Amino acid sequence: MVGGALQQKGIEINNISSQVDLPFTLLDLVNGNNTDFNFSKNIFNNSNQQYIHYIFNNGFGTFSKNGLFVYDFTSDKTILESGKEASQLDSLGKAISQEAYQDFLDRK
Structure with missing residues (x-):
């Protein structure tokens, strides 16, 4: 590496x-x-379907080779949206954030 x-x-x-x-x-x-x-x-x-997802205080961002989507839970608004895959990254990011939060709750 x-x-x-x-x-x-x-x-x-x-x-x-x-x-x-x-x-x-x-x-x-x-x-x-x-x-x-x-x-x-x-x-x-x-894979051409690569992405990264990150969660920050009260929001998340999801990034791929073809788009970026950043969302703020506090204001319930999109902070940044660009690229042709932005709407798909919105859905993917929300699903991953929900699953990560549930995983956190299950480990308590």
Whole structure:
């Protein structure tokens, strides 16, 4: 993941990932059990359907190669919306946020 790969020139890596993807990826590389990482993916996944999702105080953002959607729960308004996939990212982001919140409640 680092070292020799940094020495190569002219390579473009355009995968989208987040810090929550690192444990899943490492466990995947060593054939470990990564089933507890529901909100992660393998960093080396080359799917065109890649996205990242983040939750901040009273809101969320969902980002893909083709769009961005950021929503504020307090004002119940969209903060930022751009790209051709923005409306799909709205629905995806709300679903992930709801599932993450339920996961949090279930672990208490």
